[in-house]
Amino acid sequence: MPSELEDLVGFINHGSTPVRQLAVENLVPYSSSQPAIFKTDGLLPVKHLKLLVRDYPQIAKNALDILINLSDDHEILEDLSKDNTLLDSLLSRLTNPTEPNANLIAMLLANLGKEDNIKILLQLGCVSPEGLRSSDRIIDQLFDLFVKGADGTYNKDANFDYLAYLFADIAKHTEGRKYFLTKQEYDGVIPLTKLTVFTEHKSDVRRKGVASTIKNVAFETDKHDLFIAEDQINILPYLLLPIIGGEEYSDEDQEGMLDDLQLLPPDKARDSDPEIIKAHVETLMLLTNSREGRDTMRRIKVYPVIRETHLAVEDDGVREACERLVQVLMRDEEGQEVSDGMKQLERTSKRTVPATKGGGWADQESEDDDDEIMEV
Template identity: 65%
Template sequence: MPTELEELVGFIAHPNPQIRKVATENLVPYSTEQPSIFKTEELLPVKHLKFLIRDHPDIAEHALTILVNLTADRSVLEFVATDDRFLGFLLTNLVDPEEQNANLLAMLLANLAKWDDLKSIATRKQDAPAALKSNDLVLNQILDLFVKGADGTYNKKADFDYLSYVIADLSKHPEIRKFFLTEQDYDHVVPINKIKVFTEHKSDIRRKGVASTIKNVAFDVPAHTSFLDEDQINILPYLLLPIIGGEEYDDEDTMGMLPDLQLLPPDKQRDSDPNIIQTHVETLTLLTTTREGRDLMRKINVYPVVRETHLRVNDEGVQEACERLVQVLMRDEAEEPGAVVEEVEDDEETKIVPV
């Protein structure tokens, strides 16, 4: 005999929409507390949930919430991420300016991006809504949605912050890194230049995902000249501003710094998240891979900024990252520069824990 809970799971496929709504709403807590109930009959409940994102927005909201939580499980993640038809529906609805559950779709896509084969999205195309003013490449649509949709400016129901986790995980793959560094024909913008401004933003999700994306793309050493060039990517101000506070520097240190760092107010706050600070410092370390990068960082007095960050941020990861960077900057060029940092996957799987 099936238990009451098993019967409730069965009701998510009921022909009566009111029953589906009650069932999905009541099952949300169990997607974190007892996820095994959704893994019966070769994941049949998950199959039903995938179909329900096409349902009434209220039912779709609960179904998506459950799917976001369940895709923290590797077997469910694979089952969902390998469904190309489902992925197509998700991406089409994501860019719809009237989609009521766009943020949940972005959260689910953030989890699916942890499936390595999702890198195939690099060549995926679909029609773009006129309001988005993008082209037919899905990656461009995701980036344009992330930029134009911040703070509910494209879809009043969504801020699309979780797309930062999508691009962060995708940027682990060389073909996606190449995309971020390639000027796009339809708007003549290099994609990484669209996101760098979000290293300072009120959303810690946005800042964290963008920081990780920039770091991953910086593993492309031949692109470092573009990263450092003021007329191209010019990434250094966007890495240094989040890690500098309102502390005072002596005139000699200040005069050599980038102009953006010279006239900061005394109440300037560095990023509140030590993990983000660590990521930025590690990106700076990556950019010392070339002699050009090391010489430029010495010229613009990066060392005093890193010294103060090490002194004022009480976090072991930040302090170790600062020490590695300082060792490179202070080392005699006759020595081997060294400096090893690792690619990052942004955040753990997204979960929505019911209150």
């Protein structure tokens, strides 16, 4: 005999709008605590919820809340991610400048990004809304929504911050990384450069998603010259500014530092999230895969910034990442001593960090899986 909750689930596709609204409103908390009630009859309740995304705004809001919670369940997530009709519906609403639930849609899309089918976003096309001034490719439109969302110039109800997490998942795929690094014809811009400017944004979600995206794209090691070149992506100031604080540096330390890092105010604060700092340091580590990357970091005095970050941030993950990076920067190059005043980073209590081998990070092997830089 169905329980009262299962009976309530049966009303989410009721013909009466007030009944549907009351049902989904009361079911939102149970989508986290009792997801099984939505998995009956071959996921029929999930099918009904997907239709409610197109319902009246308040009903759609509750349906989206439920689907976001249910996407923690792998079976449901797989079902949602393979439904291209749902994807089309979400995208058409996301790009509507008057859509009140755009942020929830972005959050659901970010969850769908965990499944490989999300790569289809790189292939989909749709006429761009006039106000967006984008191309007719969905992926371009998502990037332009994200940029305009930072100051609310497209949709007053949306900042589109959660698209950053979607981008990070797309960047796990080779096709995605290729897109991020390819200048687009419609605006002449490399997509990744649309994200780098947000590494110091006030939104934690935006900063974290952008940091993860940059790191994942940096696994495209044969394109590191684009990352470093000042007339291309010019990534280094965007990685270093979030991790530098208001410490005073000696003249010797500052000589050669990037202009963006000099004469910073004494109250300059580094990012408050250790995971973001760790992601940026690990991206720097990935960029040491090439001789050019290592030499550039030595020349612009990355070491003092990493040294002070290691001292200031009381987080084991951050400190271990800093220690590995310094090991690489101190290493001899073809018999040449390049330590240049750099010293091994130490702390009172730490887990032993494996010594670095020759070559870049991509060539290193570790007996401890935790020492590997992973896509996020």
